[in-house]
Amino acid sequence: MSINVQPPSGMRDFLPQEVKKRRYILNIIKDAYEKYGYLPIETPALERLEVIYGKTGAETDKLIFEILKRGEKLEDAIKNSEQLSEYGLRFDLTVPLARFYANNIGNLPGLFKRYQIGPVWRAERAQKGRYREFYQCDIDVIGSDSPFNEVEIILATMDAFYALGFEDFVININDRRILFQILKSLDIYLRDEVLISIDKLDKIGKKEVLKQLIEIIGEDKANKIMIVFDSVAKAKGSIDRINILENAITNLSGSDEVYDSTPYDQLRLIIDTIDAVGEKKNIIFNPYMVRGMTYYTGPIFEITIQDVSFSLAGGGRYDELIGVYNKYDVPACGISIGFERIYYLMCERAMFPKDIEKNEVFMTVFTKELMTDCLKIAKDLRGEGFNVFVYPDFNDKIGRQITSALKNNFKIALFYGEDEKKKNCISVKNLDLNKQDTIAMDLLVDYIKTQLKV
């Protein structure tokens, strides 16, 4: 017998203690989203390939797990050298949302705030901290172009982060339209290459980026771009940075017909409102940020933590994605929390409540004859809200049963033998403290409550 019993590469089994910690995080995120009026939806794990490939283009092509056709369809496909698959596993929750909105438009309000939490699958090379099956937690608003949507999306996410215990995070915000204005002002059309370079400004430094830009667009335009970004360096605070950048861009040659104040006004409004409503000023304007997904059309944001190399959440406005699936464009924006990275960080920083991995009451059993009594006691305790594990193997020695209680991570063990039955009492052991008491049966509930808190 030599079946490989490990999960598929890049995927994971979770033990009970791990599931508890994961659920703790998921519940906090879910609560924060629900407090803001985002409503839950669910979509299938599988999508038609035409849906998956609808807009996302080359950057995700290679990441899709495709489902093999079956039966006659497969035979035909092989015979005729056609596609071997028609469905794929979803690689994010944004494309399914756009498809969902188009499919259910008759039953949905024009302005729709939804959240979705669930696994997505990407056939990436598995490596430390990068998985092929992982959870995302998304909120999105469809049907409104108001920048107050961005405000609430950011506030809701901040609330989730605070509730999880993070204080040291920063929200980076930019607007794709500002980047587009810079490029347009300089008659640059090779947008993607130039944007990829600009995105590296705070990673590989000015000198290296300038070198790259010169290669792509020549010295003159490269220098002009650097002057624009240089101007921001002197600024104090985000609003000042936006003002200076706006000014620098209006001064770019030939920029008059390109310049539009909307993105600057919206960024100022978003930042000012968050500062007015939120409790901490941790939102900063980052003019270099581009973000990968090609579908963003306006404000973009990313949540980062000092000394952590990956971002914990990211999103933005994508006013042209719904139109790919729908008859016409519908404005939309959203954010996606990278759940696995938060889980990783919280484990590393030990940010979970005490006893989160512990289970409650473990009932040992002395004889087959006492089993029904034990089950009745367990039933009463369950009625009081406790989780109770009854040990089923009445012939096993108590030592072995307690080993099982410890391995199953229980905090309290009960002992009910003939002696206890005669005296209508029960023995209770706090397994953490290795401390045992015998108490009257009618005091059991209160006693357990106290012990669970110790």
Added chain:
Amino acid sequence: MSINVQPPSGMRDFLPQEVKKRRYILNIIKDAYEKYGYLPIETPALERLEVIYGKTGAETDKLIFEILKRGEKLEDAIKNSEQLSEYGLRFDLTVPLARFYANNIGNLPGLFKRYQIGPVWRAERAQKGRYREFYQCDIDVIGSDSPFNEVEIILATMDAFYALGFEDFVININDRRILFQILKSLDIYLRDEVLISIDKLDKIGKKEVLKQLIEIIGEDKANKIMIVFDSVAKAKGSIDRINILENAITNLSGSDEVYDSTPYDQLRLIIDTIDAVGEKKNIIFNPYMVRGMTYYTGPIFEITIQDVSFSLAGGGRYDELIGVYNKYDVPACGISIGFERIYYLMCERAMFPKDIEKNEVFMTVFTKELMTDCLKIAKDLRGEGFNVFVYPDFNDKIGRQITSALKNNFKIALFYGEDEKKKNCISVKNLDLNKQDTIAMDLLVDYIKTQLKV
């Protein structure tokens, strides 16, 4: 643009109201399981095909969604006419559990009670009430052969059903070993065919089954089987039925070396204990029940409801499945609740709490200038535990905003204009009752609490 925006065949999108009802059920089942000390685990959606095909054999072969190999692996597979896939989507939660146990045995207690709730995928022909992606809710105990495991598995499931509001369900119980004893006593080796016929006794009737059995095993043996089952007809109650059947089987020719009292004793113990601990006597011995999965080795059970053609849950003991993945056999048993059928029935019977589809507070907005105030009010309400939707499009007329509130299923709308601001009050409308009041700001929390209960 002609992308098909429907979900894949046999799979579903769920609107917020549907998600709420589904979660309501899932939470009740989860709570019942946790009360019994079953601990949560999670496994990937994908499994290696060698794991999926390890034990389940022909009956599931055709149901597996397989994942197409990628890149070079796929090219090689096509070139060499090898298998085009190495992974498949899980079709149940029992096979993954067996694999999980073998993989994590070093970190698991020998006696392990776990639950798992999640989607599974089967490439069945889609039809009414049968889906290709659906949820299962499983509990299992690994590492114990005590029949008290069956007792607790059944009690936990009964608790879940009661908590959901079902009263009219019946637990059918049988033991595969009894069926095997009958067959062995008559030297019948074509087990599967005969069992499939017996399984139909309470569906297509005695006469038809006898006809089928005669074809398979001849008149003599067919008649002997019918006599055994006929004997049970006169019995009163489950225990009486078990006693009579046991007696009839000991009387079968050549049965002395085959007869073993264990399954009868265990069934009596299971039924007696459930009757002693549980509140209702709705467990019945059904000697015809076989159940499909080939891996069952002992007691089997199925939960049914009168006038409903499908079973709502089913399970049994499978002492030889873990051994397929592990170095040696480990006893195990479990039950699987068919969540989709319960969801279907509860929708049909309107068994959900009043207002389950409703959302809480919808905040309308009069002007851009008042937006920050509105966000602050929303923030305070969220701090009090309410879910608050703030309408982001400050230029929209209030009528349009209220339409959005109704379409989004909100129960309460708030109005905060210049007038309200001056007087430090706020207008509150109960959208269900179409009733509006203006109240002092510091009474808002209590007022909303009252309205949400109306």
